[in-house]
Amino acid sequence: MRSPTLHDVARSAGVSYSTADRVLNGRGGVAEKSAQRVQRAIEELGYRRDIHAANLSRRRNYRFLFLLPRGDHGFFTVLREALARETVRRMVDRLVITHREVPAFDAEALAAELDATNPEDYDCVALIGVDSAALDTAIRRLVENRLPVITLVSDSASDLRQSYIGIDNVIAGRTAGRLMRLTHLGRTGKVQPILGTLGVRDHRDRLQGATEVIAAAGSGLQILPPIEVQDRPEIMLGRLSDILQGDPGITGIYSIGGGNRGLIELLDRITGPRPVAVLHELTPHSRAALERGVIDAVIDQKPAEEISRAIDAMRAIADDMPAPDSRVVPTIYLADNLPDQNANGGWT
Amino acid sequence: MRSPTLHDVARSAGVSYSTADRVLNGRGGVAEKSAQRVQRAIEELGYRRDIHAANLSRRRNYRFLFLLPRGDHGFFTVLREALARETVRRMVDRLVITHREVPAFDAEALAAELDATNPEDYDCVALIGVDSAALDTAIRRLVENRLPVITLVSDSASDLRQSYIGIDNVIAGRTAGRLMRLTHLGRTGKVQPILGTLGVRDHRDRLQGATEVIAAAGSGLQILPPIEVQDRPEIMLGRLSDILQGDPGITGIYSIGGGNRGLIELLDRITGPRPVAVLHELTPHSRAALERGVIDAVIDQKPAEEISRAIDAMRAIADDMPAPDSRVVPTIYLADNLPDQNANGGWT
DNA sequence: TCAAAACTGATTGACGTCTATCATCTCCTC
DNA sequence: GAGGAGATGATAGACGTCAATCAGTTTTGA
Numbered sequence: 001m002r003s004p005t006l007h008d009v010a011r012s013a014g015v016s017y018s019t020a021d022r023v024l025n026g027r028g029g030v031a032e033k034s035a036q037r038v039q040r041a042i043e044e045l046g047y048r049r050d051i052h053a054a055n056l057s058r059r060r061n062y063r064f065l066f067l068l069p070r071g072d073h074g075f076f077t078v079l080r081e082a083l084a085r086e087t088v089r090r091m092v093d094r095l096v097i098t099h100r101e102v103p104a105f106d107a108e109a110l111a112a113e114l115d116a117t118n119p120e121d122y123d124c125v126a127l128i129g130v131d132s133a134a135l136d137t138a139i140r141r142l143v144e145n146r147l148p149v150i151t152l153v154s155d156s157a158s159d160l161r162q163s164y165i166g167i168d169n170v171i172a173g174r175t176a177g178r179l180m181r182l183t184h185l186g187r188t189g190k191v192q193p194i195l196g197t198l199g200v201r202d203h204r205d206r207l208q209g210a211t212e213v214i215a216a217a218g219s220g221l222q223i224l225p226p227i228e229v230q231d232r233p234e235i236m237l238g239r240l241s242d243i244l245q246g247d248p249g250i251t252g253i254y255s256i257g258g259g260n261r262g263l264i265e266l267l268d269r270i271t272g273p274r275p276v277a278v279l280h281e282l283t284p285h286s287r288a289a290l291e292r293g294v295i296d297a298v299i300d301q302k303p304a305e306e307i308s309r310a311i312d313a314m315r316a317i318a319d320d321m322p323a324p325d326s327r328v329v330p331t332i333y334l335a336d337n338l339p340d341q342n343a344n345g346g347w348t
Numbered sequence: 349m350r351s352p353t354l355h356d357v358a359r360s361a362g363v364s365y366s367t368a369d370r371v372l373n374g375r376g377g378v379a380e381k382s383a384q385r386v387q388r389a390i391e392e393l394g395y396r397r398d399i400h401a402a403n404l405s406r407r408r409n410y411r412f413l414f415l416l417p418r419g420d421h422g423f424f425t426v427l428r429e430a431l432a433r434e435t436v437r438r439m440v441d442r443l444v445i446t447h448r449e450v451p452a453f454d455a456e457a458l459a460a461e462l463d464a465t466n467p468e469d470y471d472c473v474a475l476i477g478v479d480s481a482a483l484d485t486a487i488r489r490l491v492e493n494r495l496p497v498i499t500l501v502s503d504s505a506s507d508l509r510q511s512y513i514g515i516d517n518v519i520a521g522r523t524a525g526r527l528m529r530l531t532h533l534g535r536t537g538k539v540q541p542i543l544g545t546l547g548v549r550d551h552r553d554r555l556q557g558a559t560e561v562i563a564a565a566g567s568g569l570q571i572l573p574p575i576e577v578q579d580r581p582e583i584m585l586g587r588l589s590d591i592l593q594g595d596p597g598i599t600g601i602y603s604i605g606g607g608n609r610g611l612i613e614l615l616d617r618i619t620g621p622r623p624v625a626v627l628h629e630l631t632p633h634s635r636a637a638l639e640r641g642v643i644d645a646v647i648d649q650k651p652a653e654e655i656s657r658a659i660d661a662m663r664a665i666a667d668d669m670p671a672p673d674s675r676v677v678p679t680i681y682l683a684d685n686l687p688d689q690n691a692n693g694g695w696t
Numbered sequence: 697t698c699a700a701a702a703c704t705g706a707t708t709g710a711c712g713t714c715t716a717t718c719a720t721c722t723c724c725t726c
Numbered sequence: 727g728a729g730g731a732g733a734t735g736a737t738a739g740a741c742g743t744c745a746a747t748c749a750g751t752t753t754t755g756a
Contacts, residue, residue, distance in 0.1 A: 002407075003439075005742055016705040021744075031703060031753095051440055052400035053742035056711045059350075092399055174684035182644060182682070183530050185624065213684065276533065296530060329687045332680040334530070336522035336561065339677045353712055364735045369714075379733060401712035404741045 004045040013041035024049065051319060055094055062095045064314050066152075067113055067127040069104035073231075073258060074283030075303065076104065079153070082304035086311055095311065098122070107132030114138035119145035124314040129156030129164075131201055136160065148317050152310050153301070154202050163323045165310045167301045169202045172330040173209025173256070176278045179297050179332070180210070180252045181219050183276045188220040189251030192243060192275075196231040196257035206256045206280075224250070229259050236262030244275075252276040264289045282333055290335050298333040352393040361389035372397065399667060403442055410443045412662050414500075415461055415475040417452035421579075421606060422631030423651065424452065427501070430652035434659055443659065446470070455480030462486035467493035472662040477504025477512075479549055484508065496665050500658050501649070502550050511671045513658045515649045517550045520678040521557025521604070524626045527645050527680070528558070528600045529567050531624045536568040537599030540591060540623075544579040544605035554604045554628075572598070577607050584610030592623075600624045612637045630681055638683050646681040 010020035015034055022030045023038040030038075041047070054060075066083055069076045080099070087097040103109045110127060111134040117125070119142055129135075129151040136157045139149050148162045155164040180191050191214055195203040207226055214223045227243065229236040236259040244250060244266075253275050255263050260279050264286070267274055277295040279286050289295045309326045316323040333339075358368035363382055370378045371386040378386075389395070402408075414431055417424045428447070435445040451457045458475060459482040465473070467490055477483075477499040484505045487497050496510045503512040528539050539562055543551040555574055562571045575591065577584040584607040592598055592614075601623045603611050608627050615622055615637070625643040627634050637643045657674045664671040681687075 007742085018705055018707095019703085022704090025744080027745090029703065034704080048440060050404070050742055052442075053404050053711090054744070056398070056401050056404065056713095056741095057743040058745085059711060092396060094400075171685055175682060178682045178684045179530075182527075182624075183533050185531050186535050187533075209684075276530075327688065330685050332682070332685070334523060334526045334680070336526045336557075337519055337678050337680070340675065355712085366735060366737095367733085370734090373714080375715095377733065382733080398712055401741090402714070404711095404743095405713040406715085407741060 004047045006047070006049070009038065009041045009045060009047050012045060013037040060094065062093075062124075062315055062318050063122045064095065064097045064311065064318075065117065065122045065125045066097065066099045067102050067110060067125065068099060069128065070101040071104045073104060074260075074285060075258070075281040078281075078283060079303045079307065082307040085304070086307050090311060093315075095315070097311070105130075107135045111135045111138040114142060117142065117147075119147035122147060123318040124162075125149045126152050126165075126310050126314060128152050129154045129161070131156055148314075150310060150313055150317070150323075152306060153303075162317050163313045163325050165306050165313060165326045165328065167328045167330050169205035170209040170212075172280070172299055172301070173206035173211075174213045175209075175299055175330050175332065176206070176254050176256075176280075177210035177213030179278050179299075180214055180221060180254065180276065183296065184219070184221055184251065187251075188222075190222045190224055190247070190249050191252035191254055192224045192240075192250050193226040193254045193256060194229055194236065194240065194263070195226050195255075196259070197228050198226070200257070203256050210254055210256075221252070226256070229257075229262070231258030233259045233262030233265070235259065237266055238262075241266055250275050253278070255279045260289075261285050264294060267294045282338075287333075287338060287341075290333060290338065293335065296334070300331045300333055301328055302331055352395045354395070354397070357386065357389045357393060357395050360393060361385040408442065410441075410472075410663055410666050411470045412443065412445045412659065412666075413465065413470045413473045414445065414447045415450050415458060415473065416447060417476065418449040419452045421452060422608075422633060423606070423629040426629075426631060427651045427655065430655040433652070434655050438659060441663075443663070445659070453478070455483045459483045459486040462490060465490065465495075467495035470495060471666040472510075473497045474500050474513075474658050474662060476500050477502045477509070479504055496662075498658060498661055498665070498671075500654060501651075510665050511661045511673050513654050513661060513674045513676065515676045515678045517553035518557040518560075520628070520647055520649070521554035521559075522561050523557075523647055523678050523680065524554070524602050524604075524628075525558035525561030527626050527647075528562055528569060528602065528624065531644065532567070532569055532599065535599075536570075538570045538572055538595070538597050539600035539602055540572045540588075540598050541574040541602045541604060542577055542584065542588065542611070543574050543603075544607070545576050546574070548605070551604050558602055558604075569600070574604075577605075577610070579606030581607045581610030581613070583607065585614050586610075589614055598623050601626070603627045608637075609633050612642060615642045630686075635681075635686060635689075638681060638686065641683060644682070648679045648681055649676055650679055 006020050006024060007017055010017045013020060015038060019030060019034055020038050023035050068080055068083065083099055100113060102113050107130040115138050125142060125147060139157045139160045142149055143160050150163045150165065151161045153166045155166065193207055193210060195207060198204055211223050214221045227239050229239055240263065267277060278297045278299065279295055280299050282298050282300040286298050290298055306328055313323040313326060354368050354372065355365055358365045361368060363386060367378060367382055368386050371383050416428055416431065431447055448461060450461050455478040463486050473490065473495060487505045487508045490497055491508050497508065498511045498513065499509045501514045503514065541555055541558060543555060546552055559571050562569045575587050577587055588611060612633060615625060626645045626647065627643055628647050630646050630648040634646050638646055654676055661671040661674065
């Protein structure tokens with residue numbers, strides 16, 4: 001029941017260990033027919049190289065670089081904390097994870113950071129994608145220098161990056177739209193979408209998804225033109241409070257992006273019935289709001305899970321294994337199915 | 349930047365490698381003060397044993413046994429498939445996972461299977477808990493013979509098993525109740541709960557959770573006495589169709605257990621408005637029903653994730669690391685946020 | 697046909713840990 | 727102060743792979 005070693009492969013192929021090794025590791029200098037015999041032996045025996053023994057032997061560490069946005073934006077904070085946890089958790093597996101902070105929403109700065117990165121220093125890089133020619137160029141340089149790149153949370157340069165780990169934002173938007181429909185069964189209403197800016201692809205996608213579902217026949221719902229609040233709580237508070245006063249018929253609020261502290265503050269002030277409120281991303285603020293019944297649902301992309309999967313993917317890439325894209329399914333949190341407060345969403 | 353080895357520890361403690369090894373692996377025969385010096389060196393250097401090198405050296409495999417219910421019950425099928433995937437996926441990590449099928453819902457048979465298990469043959473056992481004295485006895489025997497046991501999906505013998513991986517069923521029920529409230533905003537209604545039998549703890553817990561939320565002040569909802577259908581589609585179909593005809597005021601159906609094929613068949617027949625329907629467990633049937641709009645929400649416990657976490661926990665236990673309980677948060681699936689069909693819920 | 701090139705095999709010492717054996721050395725006890 | 731128990735050190739061979747070297751064989755082509 002012992003699994004075969006490379007020695008077994010060599011013996012079965014009728015060649016020396018050296019030759020089997022040359023084939024396995026593509027060192028060259030092997031006659032075609034020998035190579036084929038080794039390959040066949042590998043398949044016949046079902047040989048799989050013991051990756052741990054290999055790593056031990058070559059004193060290999062997996063060196064991964066994460067570029068994450070700076071700042072106290074709730075979601076990014078959660079993301080950074082998840083990364084910090086995984087960093088220590090994975091040390092036993094020889095993963096050396098470096099984390100550099102870059103200014104949020106600044107493609108140029110991100111590109112500059114990549115340009116300043118020596119491709120020799122890492123085995124894989126993860127970053128949050130943005131649509132930007134400068135970023136694409138920077139990514140291309142790394143990839144051409146054999147440093148693979150993956151995108152996280154938001155995709156970009158999809159022909160260059162090896163893998164994308166994150167949610168499909170159209171689906172996230174559709175999920176929000178579905179929640180609006182379900183909370184409006186048997187009645188009509190108007191839904192007000194709020195986003196950071198229409199310039200961000202992710203926000204447009206969510207809006208599109210929500211619109212698809214809400215505007216579909218039989219919903220009895222109307223979706224209003226979106227307002228832009230730059231992910232800023234103050235702007236959110238001001239603009240939205242104007243709008244709610246102007247149109248008392250609004251029965252649903254869908255907050256697509258950030259700045260939710262403003263929204264929550266506003267909802268806290270409302271006495272009597274309030275509109276249904278659906279937000280994105282579980283943060284201490286949104287969680288507290290859910291718990292005290294000020295908002296109804298949070299759509300979350302499980303940052304801890306994304307980080308963990310990103311690391312898995314990076315490791316697979318570093319080991320030259322296929323690393324599939326991994327679409328995370330957006331999760332719905334209501335007041336009752338919140339994860340343990342301290343337990344990073346249950347991700348040990 | 350190299351992480352310290354046991355040789356480093358020995359040198360730093362001023363003892364030989366042998367002594368350091370004796371301390372690390374508790375082989376005994378070491379003077380108290382030497383042991384302390386070694387311990388101190390370990391802490392000072394931050395030494396962590398290289399578990400992969402250790403496993404390599406002692407030719408260790410992790411031998412885990414899963415006892416899962418037989419039968420084509422949708423949920424159990426998903427569970428078995430997830431296990432099969434993980435079994436191959438984890439082979440590279442020296443995990444040898446054995447899977448034995450036991451009759452479903454039969455504590456005696458499960459206990460018998462455990463009794464027939466030689467504690468020497470495995471490093472950890474996972475099973476789905478049931479309240480049963482016979483099972484407790486069987487578990488006790490294993491644990492006393494140094495074979496740790498964990499429970500999955502449903503807990504039992506909580507003082508004997510090392511860890512429980514699964515959802516909190518009260519929370520799952522509350523989540524269903526919350527969905528009922530949200531789908532009844534601005535209107536009143538009656539919710540009919542359906543379960544396998546009140547004899548099953550998990551079902552009672554879910555009912556309790558749902559009742560807590562639905563019966564709370566301000567819901568405008570009434571929860572009807574539960575009906576028992578033994579998880580059987582035919583019974584479900586018959587009983588429920590009688591009840592719906594008898595009481596046209598029913599606006600919500602909460603199916604707590606199995607037999608959902610009967611429920612779906614019934615709902616498919618309804619023309620015009622139908623009650624809100626919330627089910628448990630994503631299976632091919634429930635998924636299809638969601639997609640064609642016959643039911644509204646599925647509460648899922650992510651079996652693939654549970655399996656994966658169970659294996660993580662078992663490995664931690666086998667390595668003498670702390671293995672925390674892992675409460676999985678029940679997930680809500682609507683028509684729009686379903687996972688990839690083939691992709692076991694996104695769990696690679 | 698002979699030298700160069702291409703290929704093959706044998707061997708060795710890592711990597712960090714486990715396990716076993718054997719030889720010392722230091723006490724304590726009678 | 728001899729005998730024994732207990733503690734310690736030294737050493738060696740595994741585990742499966744990597745990486746390098748060197749000697750030897752076969753093939754190629756001019």
